[in-house]
Amino acid sequence: SQTIHQWPATLVQPVGSPLSLECTVEGTSNPNLYWYRQAAGRGLQLLFYSVGIGQISSEVPQNLSASRPQDRQFILSSKKLLLSDSGFYLCAWSTQNTIYFGEGSWLTVV
Amino acid sequence: AQSVTQPDIHITVSEGASLELRCNYSYGATPYLFWYVQSPGQGLQLLLKYFSGDTLVQGIKGFEAEFKRSQSSFNLRKPSVHWSDAAEYFCAVGRSGGGADGLTFGKGTHLIIQP
Numbered sequence: 092s093q094t095i096h097q098w099p100a101t102l103v104q105p106v107g108s109p110l111s112l113e114c115t116v117e118g119t120s121n122p123n124l125y126w127y128r129q130a131a132g133r134g135l136q137l138l139f140y141s142v143g144i145g146q147i148s149s150e151v152p153q154n155l156s157a158s159r160p161q162d163r164q165f166i167l168s169s170k171k172l173l174l175s176d177s178g179f180y181l182c183a184w185s186t187q188n189t190i191y192f193g194e195g196s197w198l199t200v201v
Numbered sequence: 202a203q204s205v206t207q208p209d210i211h212i213t214v215s216e217g218a219s220l221e222l223r224c225n226y227s228y229g230a231t232p233y234l235f236w237y238v239q240s241p242g243q244g245l246q247l248l249l250k251y252f253s254g255d256t257l258v259q260g261i262k263g264f265e266a267e268f269k270r271s272q273s274s275f276n277l278r279k280p281s282v283h284w285s286d287a288a289e290y291f292c293a294v295g296r297s298g299g300g301a302d303g304l305t306f307g308k309g310t311h312l313i314i315q316p
Contacts, residue, residue: 189250
């Protein structure tokens with residue numbers, strides 16, 4: 092069966108520091124991959140999605156970026172974090188038009 | 202563009218009572234619709250989905266949802282809630298029909314269960 096792993100689970104970073112959140116999917120090949128952010132009271136916002144290695148679609152202008160160096164690996168990055176980047180970040184993958192989520196990463200920018 | 206509205210931010214239900222969570226969507230064609238549940242600090246778990254066919258779909262944990270095209274609704278129901286059902290519930294629609302390029306979510310409904 093397919094599983095999705097996301098880490099770190101919790102992160103506290105100072106303003107201006109870099110960020111790297113990593114996500115891997117097991118048990119499937121060539122999945123669509125997604126990064127969502129959930130900020131308090133604002134629901135879930137699609138940040139990036141990828142349909143293949145090196146193919147990234149950005150949905151929201153921001154200081155975040157995403158990369159897909161391998162088929163089942165999806166990385167969310169920032170060079171300099173802002174306070175407004177705080178939130179709950181969720182990686183997800185899809186098959187047959189259905190999206191499945193990881194356990195999420197809590198990011199607090201201080 | 203597609204959108205999802207969950208009119209109820211909070212709902213309080215007594216344990217054992219029936220539940221209905223409302224969801225209205227805006228989408229030009231036949232939508233792909235989903236309900237997810239999120240426990241505090243956790244990721245989202247898929248409860249059920251509708252793509253086509255029978256408009257009443259069954260999901261996990263005893264949940265069901267009914268697609269009503271005339272009302273642009275996809276309400277979630279459960280005949281008898283348990284304390285473990287307390288969570289945040291999200292309705293979502295596929296951004297371009299299917300969910301392959303992501304989902305648009307409603308803002309969620311927080312379900313509180315009274316003993």
